[in-house]
Amino acid sequence: IDGNGSGKRLLTTQEVAAHNSRESCWIVVHGNVYDVTEFLDEHPGGSKIILKYAGKDATQEYDPIHPPDAITTNLAADKHLGPIDPSTVEDSVTDGPSSEEDRTRLARISARPRLSEILSLHDFEAVARRVMPEKAWAYYSSAADDEITHRENHAAFHRIWFRPRVLRDVTKVDWSTTILGHRSSMPVYITATALGKLGHPDGELNLTRAAARHGIIQMIPTLASCSFDEIVNAARPDQVLFFQLYVNKDRSITKRIVQHAEARGIKALFITVDAPQLGRREKDMRQRFEAEDPSEVSKAGQGNTDRSQGAARAISSFIDPGLSWADLDWFRSITKMPLVLKGVQCWEDALEAYDRGLDGVVLSNHGGRQLDFARSGIEVLVEVVAKFKEKRGVNFPIDTFQVFVDGGVRRATDVIKAIALGATAVGIGRPFLYAYSSYGAEGIDKALQILHDEFEMNMRLLGSRTIREIVPEMVDASNIHIHTVSVPADNLYEGNYEKLLGAHIREV
Numbered sequence: 001i002d003g004n005g006s007g008k009r010l011l012t013t014q015e016v017a018a019h020n021s022r023e024s025c026w027i028v029v030h031g032n033v034y035d036v037t038e039f040l041d042e043h044p045g046g047s048k049i050i051l052k053y054a055g056k057d058a059t060q061e062y063d064p065i066h067p068p069d070a071i072t073t074n075l076a077a078d079k080h081l082g083p084i085d086p087s088t089v090e091d092s093v094t095d096g097p098s099s100e101e102d103r104t105r106l107a108r109i110s111a112r113p114r115l116s117e118i119l120s121l122h123d124f125e126a127v128a129r130r131v132m133p134e135k136a137w138a139y140y141s142s143a144a145d146d147e148i149t150h151r152e153n154h155a156a157f158h159r160i161w162f163r164p165r166v167l168r169d170v171t172k173v174d175w176s177t178t179i180l181g182h183r184s185s186m187p188v189y190i191t192a193t194a195l196g197k198l199g200h201p202d203g204e205l206n207l208t209r210a211a212a213r214h215g216i217i218q219m220i221p222t223l224a225s226c227s228f229d230e231i232v233n234a235a236r237p238d239q240v241l242f243f244q245l246y247v248n249k250d251r252s253i254t255k256r257i258v259q260h261a262e263a264r265g266i267k268a269l270f271i272t273v274d275a276p277q278l279g280r281r282e283k284d285m286r287q288r289f290e291a292e293d294p295s296e297v298s299k300a301g302q303g304n305t306d307r308s309q310g311a312a313r314a315i316s317s318f319i320d321p322g323l324s325w326a327d328l329d330w331f332r333s334i335t336k337m338p339l340v341l342k343g344v345q346c347w348e349d350a351l352e353a354y355d356r357g358l359d360g361v362v363l364s365n366h367g368g369r370q371l372d373f374a375r376s377g378i379e380v381l382v383e384v385v386a387k388f389k390e391k392r393g394v395n396f397p398i399d400t401f402q403v404f405v406d407g408g409v410r411r412a413t414d415v416i417k418a419i420a421l422g423a424t425a426v427g428i429g430r431p432f433l434y435a436y437s438s439y440g441a442e443g444i445d446k447a448l449q450i451l452h453d454e455f456e457m458n459m460r461l462l463g464s465r466t467i468r469e470i471v472p473e474m475v476d477a478s479n480i481h482i483h484t485v486s487v488p489a490d491n492l493y494e495g496n497y498e499k500l501l502g503a504h505i506r507e508v
């Protein structure tokens, strides 16, 4: 017995390495050794991924996709074998098996452009695609089916044009605003995205710290890589945070999560309503499939979890597809936080939310990751605003029911279009992930600085000195519902299509 406080003997790397098979499988996570032999077939992500690390340190693979305490709470205490003896740990163990890929990646990282060369949010995406771990890129960038909605989300902004005003003394312009009653330095919030550590070891904390530095609001995701408390602890005492909620089939778990969030000072609850089942993201699924070693598949193929759908689907099985309007009264009864529905996609549901006394909606299709051919949030905004006026005499923006949009936002002009049409603020997700995955904390600072610069210039050019002065008359969205222009190309279909050839005329 060593003096490590656990009452358990230190284990050596060599001892752990001997348990490297389906018959006896030990792994190391955060310096502790676990016997996962009997857990293999219960693992929601399948046994194969664990077996890849049998007898080795799995921390790097484990971290992005599990809450820090997942292994200690899911494994019986007698499977916690004790700490590893640090003096026996060599680099080769912690490096993990993907060092080949890591080496190529390091070379790419050193060849990435200087941050000063990055001029727009698009640039971060171009860099991220080259420097992120392949799996992370596949996961973040993927979208549902043919990714038509994913591309339409950005393309829809191309159908809105400006009607600027001139000669308005725009020496001073101010693009700060309030979101659900809280100050924000711009009409933008960091929306929830899962698995933040896939792109950078600090994961979501990159976003929390940047939100503090730049005076904007972060929406913490249910499926963050960092634990909820780690994120809240990283925030400044007065920092405003929202929380995105996936509703568990077990409502007592959801109740605990929601009430804990409220107790920790979270200012609004965004209930995700567009993901009763996770969409098929084929880029993500194919990447995993191709990375598989075919010999391992047959050896490990005894589990009954469907592993072909990637990690996201495996960890999302707790989400309740039975969630319905009838549940909303219950949410109202367990929390005083403002309730916002995230993922509303037509005026009928927005109006239902309004009539039921909710505090707002996010017009969103989940970054194109759910129902392909769902319309963009910005298009839905136009119909929501028109119908609220027609049916309830409401003129957005109003304080008592705020409308948000996310999806495809890359420029301050995209945000300004949404504000002009009646949105309170706009959510940005992927571009911030790409920024910190490519350049860490400095990357996200730069991304936010770019947005600020774009706001300043575009407000001057539009003739709006404040957010209130960005009015509907400043945009022409009359073509927003016309889908015959700028429909994105169907790349997969076109790639497979074989051209018809004319009659073959023989040379004479």
Ligand code: 173
Binding pocket: 194, 223, 275, 278, 311, 312, 313, 315, 316, 366, 369
């Ligand atoms: O879009 C997503 O990938 C997402 O929301 C999610 C849901 C469950 C698990 C992981 C990610």
